[in-house]
Amino acid sequence: MTMVRLDDAMVLGMNGAQRRAVREALVVAYPSRGRLEALLDGLDRSLAHYAADQLPLPDAVFAVMAGAKAEGWLPLLLAEAVAVTPDNRQLADVVGDFQVGDFQVGAATTGRAPTTPPSDWAVIGALADEFPDLPAARPLISQAGLPPGRQPAWNVADAETFWSEVHRLLVDGAVVDGWPKVLLAAHRARPANPVLAAAVSAAGATGNPGWREISGRP
Structure with a gap:
């Protein structure tokens, strides 16, 4: 599993539109609480620590991102999310905006492919x-x-x-x-x-x- 390198300052400094795009991409890439829990477990963190069981998935993702930003590990969360689901184009495109280097995650040098519908x-x-x-x-x-x-x-x-x-x-x-x-x-x-x-x-x-x-x- 290859981890991408992200610019920490860019990730932590995302504006509202960028945060919304990341949240939506995470919901598509991790469409159940179980899969989101597995992602966090790989980072030695628990979903229950950030989001109550009764929260709908979009709200749980919001809570996880808010907690990760406050604690300073939001860049690690996004890098891990892309590494675990490398074929998810929507997530790769969004996170590619924050990658360190000349090439973006999941994007060709001639431009980005359109976001695919959810499976x-x-x-x-x-x-x-x-x-x-x-x-x-x-x-x-x-x-x-x-x-x-x-x-x-x-x-x-x-x-x-x-x-x-x-x-x-x-x-x-x-x-x-x-x-x-x-x-x-x-x-x-x-x-x-x-x-x-x-x-x-x-x-x-x-x-x-x-x-x-x-x-x-x-």
Whole structure:
């Protein structure tokens, strides 16, 4: 695992827009509390020390970054985050602004590649964090049009497993446009979640006639 060298002064001196971009990239790269906890464990730190269990993931990332900045290890956090997920283009592009040297993390000399949409794995993690039990999840699945008799039971180990099964059912055609409808319903319920917002944007929600039943668009 290769650690990038970052300019500590630039990282600690980020402005509000830069901090927001870093937070959003971290949420995409580490889309569940478990993965964020694993990242911090690699730095001999505990997520529970900075963020209570009930905090939504974006708020937990905010708290971790605030704590890391106050304690002076924010550059180390970002370097470790990139090293652990080297294929995440969004995080590499954002952190590349603070790299020491002529070349930026994940950026070619001819320019940066556009940010890629979140993976299904990242979206499932975001759904599990935002809708972690059956009472929270069922309204979204119902809005997608999946009949109650076909909805999976919550006899699983965790929320990610449940949402993985929902994803499998809908992508396999249980409901026409079922998965995009779930994404739109989730985004409307949690508009501040950047992973869900990116997933809806990537799915072309605003231009797809199949969204009418949920969006109310003519």
